[in-house]
Amino acid sequence: MSRHAPDQASVALDALLPRLGQRLARTETRRVSGRVRRIRGLLIHASIEGVSIGELCYLRDPVSGRRVAAEVIGFEEKDAILSPIGELQGLSTRSEVIATGRAQGVGVGEALLGRVISPLGEWLDAAATPPGDVPLREYPVHAEPPAPLSRQLIEQPLALGVRAIDALNTVARGQRVGLFGEPGVGKSSLLSAIVKGSSAEVVVLGLVGERGREVRELLDVQLDAEARRRTVCVVSTSDRPAIERARAALVATSVAEYFRDQGRDVLLLVDSLTRFARAQREIGLAAGEPPTRRGYPPSLFAALPRLLERAGPGDAAAGTITAIYTVLTEGDGTLDPVAEETRAILDGHIVLSAELARRDHFPAIDVLASRSRLMESVASDEHRRDAAKVRDLMARYRDVELLLQVGEYREGSDAATDEAIRKHTEIETFLRQSRDDRSDFAETLKRLKEIAQ
Known part of the structure; x- marks a missing residue:
């Protein structure tokens, strides 16, 4: 009996080893760097060593299995302060903190054209995962702008298909x-x-803190199929955490940088820079920064130029990023620190x-x-002479508009003003344009010349 027992144990062990090998192959190996100590408001304090500002970490709860990405934004005594890129539900003090040793990047490539992605690089539209035969390169979310002396000179116009801009601005x-305006002005x-009228080869649209309803309306109703095919959309809706909303503008810029590096002329649209600033304010105040004007922390006024300087022309071998940032203003926009700084x-x-x-x-x-x-x-x-003439006519009409309304202006008082009054309706018609009416650049200049003559 005892002679056969070792043989039976050996057989059982031989049968068990392949199963153990398969189980080990499926096991996710990771380095647990620390633990969550406390969650205060929007931020997480964790006991973790060897991490740096901007490093990407993952928070994983061993019981619920919930996993949330987070970014290191500061330190307090021996704790690292992390801002989660996702919801906090399901996390606790037993949650593990896993350091990745790198800053977050975003996958970029030709496959992004026509797609909608999140600030984490997740595909949000029907094509939920990128095709396996199209490789994506990783670009940093926080990148340095091109060196000032290596940039190309700006020498060519970019037609946007909007007459009020192409002709006069x-x-x-x-x-x-910057596109400055109050809410509800179009x-x-x-x-x-x-997006539809631009002559840019690639359009990158960053929707920062946008209403979810308007995201679907913009993409599926206002943009046609041709515009969608050359557009990459980065979306973070208003309900998302502050770090994710702020990251939407950064990721959109990274995607634009990739296409610029491929020699493309890129149009980057960020809507809106104000909501980016508000997200940065949430992060800064939660981290303990002192509030300054309008409650904005000092770090915002360092983050704005870092973001905005990444756009523009690249070096001689690269393309360009033409960027339009919307800025929300209320009342006297000159009192808004974000509007003042961006100007x-x-x-x-464009006001x-x-x-x-x-x-x-409209517009x-x-x-x-x-x-x-x-x-x-x-x-x-x-073109400059014609634009200056039309601007002068518009300014002259504005000067006497009140007199015309009360019937106090007398024709013949000033020949230039009389011309401005005669051409006012023609100028108004020229500047009005529906969003589906794309105006050819050459035709726009031809009509401008006819008005100026």
């Missing part, structure tokens, strides 16, 4: 522009018109007027309050 390839409609950094501003929107004049662009700093560099002499 011409945007250049590689320019960065920013989203103008952006969809720009100082960007290469131009949307609530008064024009109330008159059903509600206040031409006289808007300015492209690079129009002088890319517009022809004839």
